[in-house]
Amino acid sequence: MKPTRLGFPLLLSLLFMTPWVSAWGSICDGEMSIHCGKTPSAVFDNKGRLLAVFEKDRHVYFTMSRDSGKTYSEPRAVNLAPEIIYTNGENRPKIALGKNEEILVSWTQKTAGRFSGNIRFSRSIDGGSFFSTPITINDDGLMTSHRFDQLQVTPSGRVYIAWLDKRDKLAEMAEGGAYTGAALYYAISEDGGSSFSKNLKVADHSCECCRIASASHGSDNVAVFWRHIYGLNTRDHGLAVLTPSGVSKAGRATQDDWKIDGCPHHGPHMANGEALGRYHLVWFSLGEHHKGIHYGMYDAETAVMSKVFAVDGRAGGSHPLVAAVGNKVYVVWKFFDGENTRLLLIRSIDGGDKWGPTETLLTSSEASDHPQLILAQGKVVIGWLAEQEGYRVINVH
């Protein structure tokens, strides 16, 4: 018997009513709820509260759950003045925690003109009651593309925002030249998001529409992993370490040789390995050497990739995440089988040397967002918004 539209989520709620999964309010049941919004991101604070942002009707909203996603506080608008906000799977509002429990929020505002946007930032220093008036992080004053923001806080409390930027393309075109793709830029805050440095460039010629992955590098700096355009049109990935004085290390991390004059719309993800400068990476490619979702371990010091593992080469597999606690590594991704979308997981207990069987974490019957890793101390938690099932939070470690 085919479950009815309303019956199916209820059935799922019952199935997943375990300590691991919260699906209480998983059906979109209110005008202003995370279940009814778009593209949520979340983080756990030091008290174990789930802090989340999502978009609805030209506002980023902040909400909090004290019971790991069963119930949520009444959402509060971060930007009081409405603005158009990018909400696709690859480009969404972000949330992170500062060292002094500042709640930091970034997003991309859509501005007039094709592909144009501004990197926006706001923060709350009172636990989410009040958010500062949003500021624009890109400092060129140009009406061009500054999009795909990524927000990362280092263990020491430095705040990094990285994004894809077309100011150099604009300059090159004004001179009658051509410029491939976009550039990767960043800015840093040394005071918990109260102010930001001038914009700094990581690299010219990034791919234009893929999310940027980031992880801390040591206590003070950040590593970014992004889809780059090598040569004429080879869209593999670069990895760079960013510091307040510029890029300290940069290399080509993936060697897939994917030549395409097009948009993969499929950005990578990364997590810290056990040793400094070693990163667990997951990415998607349809290159000569690798096709589908892959995992690999990359050393930023030597620029060497190892342990490359084919996670899922099927067309229905997409948008992988990687997380690690000690030598336990988790790769989560979406898979559409023609009927339903499943959230799949593989585990490694030896730092990515060997991988266990594929497990199904959750299922969705209709449209669903990309899954998101929710950073939490010593835990691996995934958040996933689906049209029918609402926003679900699942602990996999």
Added chain:
Amino acid sequence: MLLMSIKIFRAGLLWGLLLGCGSGCLMAAEAGSPLKAFGPNSFESIQTKYQGKPFMLALWSLDCPPCFKELNNLARWKRNHPGLNLVVVATDDYSMKVEVSQQIKAFGLEQADNWIFSEHAAVRLRYNIDPYWHGELPRSYLYDRRHSSTAISGLLKDETIQQWVGFQ
């Protein structure tokens, strides 16, 4: 729950309207650039419409910079070869239909058979077109008279189109 019901009602209303006026019904999002909602059965209806004829299926989206070059090229081909059976499908959210219509008009592609993904789950519609497609854009399918097709990811080269047209 109430809102959920409203949403289902609204979706039902939309599909009722679509079904009510049949597969040939045009969603005139903007005068001069008819745009149809691409649903689960649309691909089949497109194949039926061009039975025994070659056609090109070109997929694009608003958030794909190379797709705009593709639209420009396709518009040129359509101008120079008015008989070209060109089906253009935007994979954007249905709520973007006005913006999609504007781009079709801006590129002068009104003479093409224009569609936008309906409110059905995009992943399902993509699968419906090609279960082996990963979603990269632009994506094109060159169908011959017998409807065997060649799939191309990324910008179509003029030589590729020329070769395909030459075979017809």
